[in-house]
Amino acid sequence: MSIAVEEKHTLTTQPPLLEVTWTDPVSGCRGFLVIDRLVRGVCSGGLRMRKGCTLEEVRGLAAGMTLKESLYYRPENRYVPLGGAKGGIDCDPHDPDMRGVLARYIHGISALLETHWAMGEDLGLQQKLIDNVIAELGLQSSIQAVYPLLEDRASAIERLDKAFRIDVDGIGLGELAGGLGVAESVLTALDELGRPIAGTRVVIQGFGSMGGATARYLARAGMLVVGIADANGVIVNPAGLDVETLLKSRNSFGEIDRSALRSEDAELPSSRWLAVETDVLVPAAISYCITPENQSQITASLIVEAANMPVLPAAEVLLAARGTQVVPDFVSNSATNAWWWWTLFGDIGDDAEQSEAKIRSEMRRIVTDMFARAGHRGITLREAALAFTADQLQAIETRFGRS
Template sequence: MTAPLLSLTWTDHVTGRRGFLVVDRLVRGVSSGGLRMRPGCTLDEVTGLARGMTMKEALHYDPQSRYVPLGGAKGGIDCDPRDPEAYGLLVRYLRAMRPYIETMWTTGEDLGLTQDLVDRAAAEAGLVSSVQAVYPLLDDEATARKRLADAFAVEVDGIGLDELVGGCGVAESVLAALDRAGEPYTGTRVAVQGLGTMGGATARFLTRAGLTVVAVADVKGTITNPAGLDIEALLAARDAYGTVDRSVLRPGDRELPRDAWLSADAEVLVPAAVSYAVDTANQQRIGARWIIEAANMPVLPAAEQLLARRGVTVLPDVVVNSGTNAWWWWTLFGDIGPDAEEAFARTRRSMRALIDLVLARAETDGTTPRAAAHAVVADRLPLIEERFGWYR
């Protein structure tokens, strides 16, 4: 595995907390990857996420599309986003990273941060936009920026389109896997870890497709109901961090420990919160048939090997949660307009094609879906390099 193009550690002069930036690869001089904030964030974590972004970009490469594939990057800050010092730290981090954001790194919301917060802090840090590095690649910058702003203003049933597209992609990954296995949607039970942006939208789309969400976990614990949870009520009762107000629970809902989602009586598990949630010890508790990685790096590699031996299929994050990133660029470059149905249709079509491609490749090669995704990326990166050049 080659080293990333750029790797740096920043220390805040006010709090002493650390932040990180890793640019894995540039395409046409630009990279893409969100900024996360969580206590315990490390350079190694951000490095792995940046490599994953390179893969996500390559997986969505379509030579007929206006969307220019970018390189992969990631930012991280070691701080609890609930800390009173978090916002000031975010502004100082963005101010320190300004030369990179202006020239080579496009970023946005990730774990612990919302896009609204990133935008507000970026403006305070003196930036035009958190994605301004891509503007020179646009045919008509003003029109493109308005199109993206209009898309971010779209709401569907009270939730912003930018929050929904990622969950739409995760849900479509689940449905594609079920279809390929010949399993009906009705009667398929799902447990979701995390009811934030990605997990909440995923739960909504799966419920509306006919699946039954029997467990959701947040920082307070796991809420379960074998007959199915009222997902819309839980979504309406979330705070900004995805924590559910327990006063909305129904008589049949039960509260269990936070890690109880792992052993939920369900066919599908969707880890949609933190990285490294499934390890070699707790994987033994999992009885589900599929794990759909909505979060980044939620299953440790050694745990995935053990799960594979037990017949548990892990659909990898680099495929499953790539829809949000792709939607940003489809919209900005003009492949789609600021319309919810158009966004959902493009997301579903693209994600289903990717899942089918990866699972077919896994069957042909006799490997895991993750290894198959890596093989697809290995096929596509040379095509991108041949067309746009290779910046390392």
């Protein structure tokens, strides 16, 4: 889908520092890297792979990463937020040669990866695959650009490695961090709105690491996950789906094995995911999927963005006019990034309980501030979150300069 520039949310006021367009000499696929901002010479952001990925898309995502990083700035922390960046490859992750395309892309931008861009997984790619390709190319790590900022590199790397090997009820801690942050955003928003948690219905689009973890934590909090959309359609049950069973049945692309469904579960076509009756909607799969044309189908009064840029600005205006509030992506889906750096820099250890407590407390602090600003100033949640990040970015710039 091609989206005009004027349709995008305004994220940062300065233009990106660097934009790279790469063409694969074998397949002709194009890849992109946008460095929005550097802090202490380093930026952070994931690499995604999807058919139709564009430079414009990556540019917006990189600006969003600048905001995500700034959310967690606290002068007393070991972790000092980095600048924002993003990579993208226009290739179907199901393509048989996707691994070759990925390897050639990483080789092509390796100089920036070694010195400036700390990179992790994003849509269509898993960290394990990225790590394998990085090792084959003779690079140290996908995040080696941040190593010069560490006080004790060996201990930091060992701590993060141990954290990634922690299993929490069958799922790796690294896969759960982002969804836990989304779930805590939902729970905090419901508290701020004075609404109950137990029995409140939620529909989630996407059942990969982000959507799956969100579903787990919301179900465990007592919410009813009444709908889950994956690439093959929508699974619904107004009494609530068996989230843990569905998590065990999914493949590496977040697709649910339909043989795991119970007799009381029903299936709907993919086009019906917005129309499922619910109180909360969590788009956790693709960008630009809620438009002015389809937003009228939504019954939810609260949308929490787990995917990057899923709600178009014009759709958000129409949703606001009928009382539906939107928690913006750069707030709600920021926990994965923060968890990596808290662990690496030593603000938390390689411990599941400590990780969960840190994610929940910081997310609740940020979302509560956003609601307070919105209520005090009579502005939207997005405008309030942007005001918060503007204050944070100014504090970072004052301390480290602008780049």
